[in-house]
Amino acid sequence: MSEMTVNQSKRRFLVTMTSAVGGVAAVGAAIPFVGSMLPSARALAAGAPVEVDLSKIEPGMLLTVEWRGKPVWIASRTPEMLALLDKHDDRLTDPNSEAAGQQPDYCKNATRSIKPEYMVVVGICTHLGCSPTYRKEIGPADLGVDWPGGWFCPCHGSRFDLAARVFSGSPAPTNLVVPPHKYLSESKVLIGEDQAA
Numbered sequence: 001m002s003e004m005t006v007n008q009s010k011r012r013f014l015v016t017m018t019s020a021v022g023g024v025a026a027v028g029a030a031i032p033f034v035g036s037m038l039p040s041a042r043a044l045a046a047g048a049p050v051e052v053d054l055s056k057i058e059p060g061m062l063l064t065v066e067w068r069g070k071p072v073w074i075a076s077r078t079p080e081m082l083a084l085l086d087k088h089d090d091r092l093t094d095p096n097s098e099a100a101g102q103q104p105d106y107c108k109n110a111t112r113s114i115k116p117e118y119m120v121v122v123g124i125c126t127h128l129g130c131s132p133t134y135r136k137e138i139g140p141a142d143l144g145v146d147w148p149g150g151w152f153c154p155c156h157g158s159r160f161d162l163a164a165r166v167f168s169g170s171p172a173p174t175n176l177v178v179p180p181h182k183y184l185s186e187s188k189v190l191i192g193e194d195q196a197a
């Protein structure tokens, strides 16, 4: 291939690239308009409420959804799981959810929930922001015989029970955060908005 042919193909490449960049810029300029016509994606990013269908969650299982860029867990708690919740208050930092801002007032109760069978909570550790692991089993070898089920943070070992209340001695200072939410029906919950909104 002669030098001239190489230069010509380089030029063609540059011309093609310039048109492509121009095309991207044009698409970019169109996005705000399209966005205003279809607000869902932008609204979601800005924190719009997220509707969740609970009918697919098996008892004892955990569903994760995203709200405001954060994971929100919905744990389906069985009667057996709920029965264990009041057995370890003396091992918790804040058993009665006294710390302000960790839950809406309507979840400042023994189960930290509107409906005891569902725990709705932001899945971010209140220590340094890792995402804890769901450990619903009772007394597993690695967590000890007195483990009542809950969440374990692998980063620095914080422990939370099935109401997302932190165990004393954990590096996390507070219980996990319960986001605002409300039930739209028996099987639908809206994360990010409550009756007060």
Ligand code: FES
Pocket (backbone or CB within 6 Å): 125, 126, 127, 128, 129, 130, 153, 154, 155, 156, 157, 158, 171, 172
């Ligand atoms: S981030 Fe969870 S224990 Fe440190």
